[in-house]
Amino acid sequence: MSDILLRGTGVETFYGKIQALKGIDFEVRNGEIATLIGSNGAGKSTLMMTIFGSPRARSGKIEFDGHDITQLPTHDIARRGIAQSPEGRRIFPRMTVLENLQMGATVNKMAFFDEDVGQVYKLFPILEKRSMQRAGTLSGGEQQMLAIGRALMARPRLLLLDEPSLGLAPIIVKAIFEAIRELNASRGLSVFLVEQNAFHALRLAHRAYVMVNGRITMTGTGKELLAKPEVRAAYLEGGH
Amino acid sequence: MAATAKDTAFKAESRNLSPQEIARDLIGTAIITLLLLIPIVFYRTVMNQGTLLLQTRLPLVLGLTAAVVVGRLLLHLFVWQRAPEAGRASTASATRTDWRETVGKWIGPAMLVAAIFLPWIVQFIPGWERRGLGIAIYIMSYIMLAWGLNIVVGLAGLLDLGYVAFYAVGAYTYALLTTVYMPLWFGEGIVPWTFYIVLPLAGLLAALWGVILGFPVLRLRGDYLAIVTLAFGEIIRLVLINWFWFTKGPQGINVPKATFFGLPFADEPGSFSDFFGIPYNRLHFFFFLYYVILGLALLTYAMTNRLRRLPIGRAWEALREDEIACRALGINTTSTKLTAFAIGAMFGGFSGSFFAARQGFVSPESFVYIESALILAIVVLGGLGSQLGIVFAAILIMGSFELFRELGFLQAILPEGVEPIQFRMLCVGLGMVLMMRFRPRGLVTRRDPTVYLKEKKAVSADLVSQGHG
Amino acid sequence: MTAAWSHDPELKVQHLTMRFGGLTAIGDLSFDAGRKQITALIGPNGAGKTTVFNCITGFYKPTEGLIVHRHPGGQEFLLERMDDFRITRHSKVARTFQNIRLFGGMTVLENLMVAQHNVLMAASNWTVGGLFGSPRYRHKEAEAIERCKHWLNKTGLIDRADDPAADLPYGAQRRLEIARAMCTEPRLLCLDEPAAGLNPRESDELNKLLLSIRDEENVAILLIEHDMSVVMGISDHIVVLDYGRKISDGTPAEIKADPAVIRAYLGVDDEQEAPAAVQADIAKSIAEPPPPPLTIAKNARKPVIAKKRPEPVKHKGGRK
Ligand SMILES: Nc1ncnc2c1ncn2[C@@H]1O[C@H](COP(=O)(O)OP(=O)(O)OP(=O)(O)O)[C@@H](O)[C@H]1O
Ligand SMILES: Nc1ncnc2c1ncn2[C@@H]1O[C@H](COP(=O)(O)OP(=O)(O)O)[C@@H](O)[C@H]1O
Ligand SMILES: [Mg+2]
Ligand SMILES: [Mg+2]
16 A cells, blocks of 8 residues: 555546546556656646645545645645656746745745755756756756755655656756656656656656546556557557 | 605615617606706796786706606616626626616717706705805815826826826915916906906916926836825925925915906906996806816816727726836837826826815915825716726716715714714715725726727726726 | 859848847858748757747847848848837738647637738727628628638648647647747748657648748748658758858758768768668668667767856746
């Protein structure tokens, strides 16, 4: 039981009349990388945000570490050890890069600040050079790096990444996937990853879900899904 | 009234009714009210030269019925519709949204009809013949002001805290032109007609002031713009106080009241009542004022609605959503902001000159900051950008102000020297806090699209940006 | 020998420099963008690509340099000295934004109508004619709606025409931004990462859309993109930036083979692109265990130049 870190059962989320999630069951086990792929508008980001309680699931249950977090306020969910790099980055544009990282570390009261900042700077050297710049004036890719870095600063037990590779140069994308693997292997960090870059994500993932139109249509290990022709046709190759 | 008792009884079950059910409920309400009213109100006996005559009062019966139906509709809309998971704005249930659309379609015309018959309806409430009209005129002028400000704040997203300046410009334009300059230029004979000449002029002048103010401040955004407009409002007032030879300072100016196309409202030959051969009644003037302000308000409404559907109006709203994107589409944001300011100011000017013509007196005291704040409060409470919401908010805020004047009985429980009227701001403020707690986006939280291909779907206010100044 | 794009370029950028305080975001950049060609601007994060766009579209005034937009009729516009909205209006340059900037509270159709503001404004006699419903305005408005429909069809958004733009999924918002830019009837279209957040199938559709814009609408496209399947697939000419300087300039084939580009940007093994390569990779990855972690240092940027870059000091306003 405690092996399962995050588990959702029958999660349904609505935007007004539109039902974005139509009864989702998923789980992320301790120390594993789970990934969710699906085309645009499938509801991946909605699921990420629903885990954080905004928007809230209208029905179904989300448990983190054995506790029901479905109705918890978002900040409480964050304090229990989930951090997210959300879609659209949502960095604090008027604060400097360093201040943004500090904001990320508020959940753990900055106990490991120096060490963690060092880690983030090692992962994204450009952020160190930009540390005193207002985050709103960073380039798009630099903002993406900052969003990921800020999430890491919380030292979460579960890291939710919504399209982390968005807007990043190929060389940095590789670095990020490498870093995810690294963090997972060395610290046992559990990761729930949403990606358009399905190939990379599936190769990395211990567990993978395919979402279509608000429903999970396939599950398996990353490699199993990679091998499925229908997954390849839909998410890996251009539609010819 | 009997209907209220019945209403409470229905309260529990009228949650989440479908549109059909609501319609049925409303028809039922209408029939019951009619049945009740016909024996009680419809017939009236009058003594006429010794004979007892039976008079019918169909308009009153219909008016009261309409009032009950509209009231019940409002209750359905705003009071009984709190779904169990109240407060979660983005997860409205499907059925609820559906029937709201139907209601939304009919509420506007219903309110219009009610507004047109209102002066007659109040005539049947004993003791309110004059007072009711006065309050209606008062509320209607705030509706108009708020509709004008709505262009600036609600559509273009520019926070203007000095709107009352344009109101003052309108009022003083009217006062000075009518008492000093028009007679000087065209002779005294023009005075009865000045209202009709000066009204448009006042609007134009206020618009000009809008542009003059706009030029320097529109580079500012958000809070900065708000503070500068606030200062501008105060400056205008101080100029009015201190520029004595021109404005007569704090003394104010006495202004001849408006006439009915040259026919004054007075008990004298050549007056309105004389001309039409009806007995003089001082209420005529109030009827006249009411319809003038109703006309002006409807003009504001119609023009705003029309503008929204034109490129300029879309540009205003786009400006509120994202100024940078606007510029990338080749929109001159400065001139777009200026037109919003000018047109908003123009309607402020109209209502200003109406104010002068109604009061017969203007002085700087009428144009204090709190007026700007009130008008802004109406716009915000109504729901930014929503014209219908503004009507409700104006009725709520200004109506409750007036209500406080009527609470004489409170005098008994309050200590000596404390008058209920002193509590009005407190109570209205408290009301607003509660309102914003439960409806943070205002009373009406939907934006109507200005153009559509297949189906007109209202946009939820959660998505609409509030502008950054 | 001059390259194909330099014979009769649509856009000439010459010695462009942009400094923010002490930070030189673009340093002495010159390139040409050919007529009816897709010119891609690529480079690592923070290389200055978006800043180039901001200079071309007037959001930043370049510190130094010249940007000339040459219309086929022979008219030339010096963009570096024009106001941003005048560039769109007169010189017919349209752009999209890296962080999507739609009018979220307005419907998809309204977004496209706003894009036709200038045409409609003139048709409505600066609102006066429109207020009285002049036939000319009504005619133009109907035309504008037709144009909206055309672009909604091309971008596959026609079914969502009446939905608020903020409700659309990410990929659809990107397409809507392109449609909105096209509704201004541009001669030069600047797209900042249009394929970000699209899956391979969707970027393939995007490729087709961009090619059809180039060929059918005769629009020159300037494209910033990190998705190499898009860049290599459709561009006629690629300019590579690193630290604000041009490190390479040529056809896709030349760029792919340029060691400087591989080192600074693409990375060593290029598994990103070429769907054909995917299959082999899949087979490989299933057979073998995942490759050992690369060290992060290997991906770090060239430190030599980096040291020269001082911390930024001042900045004004928000990012575009
Ligand atoms: N207004 C500004 N003030 C200070 N620095 C800025 C400003 N705008 C951009 N920069 C800096 O200039 C550099 C170039 O930024 P730019 O946005 O052009 O990068 P880019 O090539 O578009 O990168 P990406 O691919 O990540 O979007 C970045 O390092 C950024 O931090
Ligand atoms: N704020 C919102 N309001 C209304 N609908 C939304 C909102 N956000 C997303 N949606 C809708 O929910 C669906 C799922 O979207 P999203 O979770 O963003 O998908 P993904 O991340 O998989 O691309 C889409 O149909 C989208 O239009
Ligand atoms: Mg998403
Ligand atoms: Mg960029």
